[in-house]
Amino acid sequence: MASVPELPEVETTVRGLEKVLLGRRLERVELRRDDLRRAFPQDLGQRLTGASVVGLGRRGKFGLIRTDRGDTMVFHLGMSGKWRVDPAELHAHDHIIIDTDDGRRVTLNDPRRFGSVDLVRTSDQASSPDLAALGPEPTELDARDLREKLKGRSAPIKSLLLDQRIVAGLGNIYVCEALHRAHINPRQAAGRLSRHALERLVLAIGEVIGEAIEAGGSTLRDYARPDGELGYFSKRFAVYDREGKDCGCGGKVRRIVQGGRSTFYCPQCQR
């Protein structure tokens, strides 16, 4: 199963880019096409070229690169996007090439082109279309707020946790893992979860995301693989992509399909 970048990959990518870009002037910006999932802003190259990077960050699964011109480049890695650092040679799917004033190079590579790149005014960032609707970060989630949002909802908890307005940045992998850790059945109606279950869930979400970010940071020197790719690292999952395998509780992991996507869970400890 191909691994789609989720929040920990984006966070690891941003930290890797920070080492190369922070404080540097973007000497040359080459756009090798004018769109990914949607069109780039027409003046993207012009506004980035010559600008200096004053900060990097992340919101949900969006990476943010702020410049001294008051612009923020907002990127999403989609299904297959990655940044490469100082690549030995360019690949066909390197769509954006950025050279810094100290001779470093980063490229945005995205074979399937489900990613996106936008440029917003930093001062208006919070109200930009991509970011405005996002819910809280998984690590800043509050059980009481979550309870309010899920109140009366009959949709399965699994599906609602994928809704970026409820929690920002969670994807299929970490939703499965968090529900498993919290011992919650993914098919349970979200509005019917007890206060205790939601407290366990909020804790579990923070933990699985926190651990994955840590794993991403610690397994890679400078957050880049030997081939310069940022953000992807091998992970160990309790249930994700482990259909038929043993759960620690003695049960076996089952795969079901919810909303067109695979859910992995253990019927024995997630009742």
Ligand SMILES: [Zn+2]
């Ligand atoms: Zn189990």
